[in-house]
Amino acid sequence: MTAPRRGRVWRSLTLRLGLIYVALFLTSIAVLFGAVYWVGIYRPFLQEARKVRIEAGDFAAIDRGGGRDALVRALILRRDTGPRRALDALIDADGKTVMANLPSWPREEIGDWALLDADLSVHGQEEDYTALAVEKRLDDGARLIIGRDVEDIDDRDELFSLGSAWLIVLAALLAIGGSLAMSAAVGRRIDMVTRTARRVMAGSLTERIPLRGTGDDFDELSETLNLMLGRIEESVESVRRVSDNVAHELRTPLARLHADLDELRMANSDDERQRLAGQALTEAGRLQAIFDALLRIARIESGRHLAGVKPVDLTTLLTDAVEFHLPDAEERGQRIESNIAPGLAMAADRNLLFQAVSNLLDNASKYGAAGGTIRVRAEKRDGMVRIEIGDTGPGIAPEYRERVKERFFRVPDTAAQPGTGLGLALVAAIVALHKGRMEIDDAGPGTKVVLTF
Template identity: 70%
Template sequence: MRARRGPWRSLTVRLGLVYVALFLTSTAAMFGAAYWFGVHQPMVKEASAVQREAGSLAAVDRAGGRDALLRALRLREKSGPRRAFHALLLSDGRVLTANLPSWPRATIADWQLLDADISFLGTEQDYTALSVERRLDDGARLIVGRDVEDIDDRDEIFSVAAAWLILIAAALAIGGSVAMGRAVGRRIDAVTQTARRVMAGSLTERIPLRGTGDDFDELAGTLNQMLGRIEEAVDAVRRVSDNVAHELRTPLARLHADLDDLRMTADESERQRLADQALAEAGRLQSIFDALLRIARIESGRHHAGFRRVDLSTLLADAVEFHLPDAEARGQRIESRIAPGLMLEADPDLLFQAISNLLDNAVKYGSDAGAVTVSAARMATGVVVEISDAGPGIPPAYREKVTERFFRLPDTAGEPGSGLGLSLVSAIVALHRGRLRIDDAAPGTRVRLELP
């Protein structure tokens, strides 16, 4: 039973909120940039220009008097790219000249937007005057301005658009977040549901792929490969369990029968024979368990490997010499094609065990009076060792299974051995980060070891 969790612990909810926040932030940033360049900067530029004009007009008043100022104001009204406005008020409040319809009673500190609508032939023309004020030497107020109606209209448009933009952006962000959350959630749920079915025991389950080649498909493909390896490993464990039970049943039954007969017989020679048979069966069981334990320790990394610089050429020659008597007993010959001075980092004991197992198989399953060939050479990627025989060979369908514990070819079930030799070889090669290949020697079997 799954524990209930709050919405804030959901990855899709958190991703959705991040998406909404980023979408709204980016929209606000773009809107702010548009407002800055479309309204604020032009308004500041016009304010600076009007400030300079006001300063110039105040200088005209100081230099040429009031009449010169009046002439400059009339001339200014008729020139410039924008309509010019002004108001000249004496210190007692009387209006000396003005084309502004109104102005504030208080002094304009910096700049201010004033309504400057003008009626012309019964039609009202809208103007907005960006106005600044200067105090003249005699206390008169000089207010000058320029029409910025177009910029003010843009400001109003931005103000209205901002409200709509926020609503539309929020709707799009939330909609996109929900769609993204559902898409991601479906992919995650597919992984979760598949994992639960696998946990329930259905190892054949796989995560469905969309065929889009995106990150989720790549993840699903990787997980499917992992599930396939797990299924293969579990199947291998089951086969090993079955094989262990099968392999141990016969020696245990014989051991039990020998001990039971030993208890019942009174003949001393018969008792000795039965005791020897029981010890032989116990020894065979002990060797099976030792081999299984050694393979398990190597594969799990618990074996303390004594890696050091090893002369592989000498090691191969020693292995050939060790198996030469068995080969000669069957009329076989061992042909060595070993390059001298092959050095590599390895555990010599484990490596000798692997080579010895392969030679033992080659002699045991090779044809009588045939040849066993041992070759070794240095390649670009390391050292390659090949051991081949002239026997019946291993059918292609069984070449990937012969390294499993207790696996025996159907036609070799009666041969001596426990079926653990190639399993041990495979574990030793993997420990040395090498590669084991079993091919057809036409006739016979060729085993190839690639050691880095």
């Protein structure tokens, strides 16, 4: 198990990102050190080199104009001038030293400029000097080396080189260690997500990702994934309940259909056959209605039923729905009171929206009190369209108000009423498709369903 684990570590995205971070970090340090070196060391060297180069040109001009003796006198006088100690050497064309306070110099000609060790003995004490030297060839081939002491800059250079080397090594070790620690910490959090996901895939839908309580990005991601797993668990449980309910709801009409057909096969009279055939057709129609409703809900929830969102005159739609259900309500001795604001409109699938309102009116009439009142109210409030449909029936207990939106769920007190238990599930699917909200509340007495879009 060790080798695969090691291989996975090296394939880890967090480790690769950490190493990239190390590379960027070290590159930024190198750039910073380079800038410091330029400003604090190399640029001062260049400035001194420019000054010394000017001096060398001046002394070459003295040699051309006044001769060698004048040059020697000028060099002697120079040794007592300037903020930095003057160092020089004059070597004739034969290689013989004419004068010098530099202890040594290169045999080859100095190119642009060079740093020369120039330790001198002063009053028996050796003093350290570093000469920034420039060489000038005189007309007769003599070598004129002009320099100034830059020991302070050279010391700074040595200290910077040594210190920066150690700092870069230390920074690299810390960055690599931090990168590995970060990779391990992130890897552990990702492993928790992976292990939880694998357990969920194995069938344990109650698994959740542990939270650290730090409120960081991983905690936020884990919380979101836990919410998603909760929704998946609810969906799977809902599917299981729907499957059980489908089996339960279909068992009775199928049994009746089977019995009717069996009796039809044995019937002797035409009247008996007609009666049994009618009963069989009724049960087949009930089965067809259940399957149609289930299919329609599934298509709506998947978004495939949305024929096209268009501007809908909601005032007219609600008025038409009320008029459509008015005869059934009057047959039960019920009144429909409507208070629909004019000019209501929204973008929707008109047929689906009419179906939702029609289902709610049908429920209000079916489960409302005989001789009671059905109230329809619609208005625009705070930029939202609000549709309220209520009845004066026995109402729905609070513990059932969310469950009635599930497929096939029937409130126990109304189980004897005709119906499939799919009406409110269909309404909930249509409302969700239109990004709306459906709430079931107490109408005191009765039930009130509020749709908000």
